[in-house]
Amino acid sequence: MDFNSRVEAAAASISGAVNYLRTAGYYAYGDGGDALYARTTATTPGGFQSADGAWWRIALSGPANILAFGAVPGDTTKAAINQTAFTDAFGASASVLAPVGTFHVQSIAPPSTARRLQLDADLVRVEPIADRWALSRFNPTGLAL
């Protein structure tokens, strides 16, 4: 069963005969957060509950892509969301992929069982929300303009 996004899937009431579903994005199709989900019985890192009450866990065949866990590139206000995405990604897999893009974070803490972080992303330390404007002049490489 296919959905445009995980958001759309979470809002759907899904037949009990369906055991897996596929999404084309996290927030919207094509945003890079596409994933395969399998029916499960409880909440899991990166999983969700659909409108019918069923639980779905993300089914990984490779590294956990942080975009499939809700990370948002290029937005200085999304540091907390990005950190949750990293945490959930490491909760789902010992191997995590941060793809190309600028991700603002405060501090990422891989668990003791983490084995690999493929960091193709540019991570930028972002300050608390009140001070975030200082970062608005940063370029994608992370170097001050």
Add this chain to the structure above:
Amino acid sequence: MGVIEVQSNGVGLVIEGLGSIAIASATTYPTTANLRFGSSNFCTVRGLTISGGNYNIVLFNTNAVSIENNNFTSYTVRCIDASGFNFFSKVRFNFIAGGADTSDHAVCFNGSPIGTTIEGNTVTGAKVWSFTLQGGAQNFKIINNVSQFSRREAITVIGTGGTISGNILNFDNTHVDLGSSFATMTNTIISNNIFTLPSSPAILFGSGCSSNIVSGNTMVAPPRRVITGAVNNGSGLIRLTVSTAGLQTGDAPIFVNNVGGVPNANGSWTVTFIDATHLDLQGSTFAGLYTGGGYIGDQNWASVALYGDASNNTISGNTTFNFNASAEFYAKEFGTNATNRIFNNVGDPPNDRPVFTVSATSMIEDPIGTTVAKLPTNARNGSRIFVTDGLVGSSPVTGGSAGTWAMRLNNAWRASP
């Protein structure tokens, strides 16, 4: 806290890719590092671009962490800082640039690091030290690195059982600083390095260095400036005519040597730049008539300086330019230096000496291109010296022919027949 904070990872987390980690403001985040590893084993950081912050990478109580092939572009205090107990760390093939004026180290391991490998890195523009191992490093390797334009020591180590080899160290001050006033430096090999333009000894041993080998290095001090005249500048100061001034007003200390006929010129001075070929010596008093000779050296050092009780060290096969001696001992006459061997070093005449002062039993053999062997009167009985080109010096032994031996016996130097 690190932008990436790795704690208690025992499975060997690998962080690698084409990405970067940046800290916007070291002032806003004074305690934030780009990456921090605590109590973690077998982790690797590879291929990243890392910038900003007071610290780029911090290690605390780690085992076998590798930091390799990264590009460090800026840091405020230290690029890589290790404290606690760190074993078998590897810092390899990184490019480290962009130290700030407040930076003190590019790579610094404290707390008795064991088995540290620092290999193939390029450090440029470190504001103070490039590579530092302290607190009693053991079994380390610092090999094949390039360090240039650091303001202080390129390599600083307190420890034992190491190899410092194949490094190219350019435009630094004291290049290799080993041991300290309170620590020993032992059983370390310093070989096949290239040092250029140090303004102090290329290799400086602190107190208590023993059983080290300094061999096969090329050490180049700033070239001497030839003096061709010394006159009264009209105000009573000595004005030197030099091949090329290359100095600025206020530069000090400037060492003037061997000026004939105007002995007051010889010594350490602060200079005043007059023009491209003339310098005045501040505070000097002109007297006499210039008869020829003289040179300016930016420094007046040996290529290897050994402080304190230096024993059983071997300094051999080095090639030096523009230094005053192959080795210099600072242990004073009551020092306990013993059986240091200094041989087969290649100096450059006419002023390089195989040894500056020796306060102990030393063996000096086969210096090449050095016609002056200053024989210290406080050397211990049993010391011997052999100078290929003959012996000339301030000792009782002077003017020997090529291949002359001298030996210290009964508190006097005895020339060979």
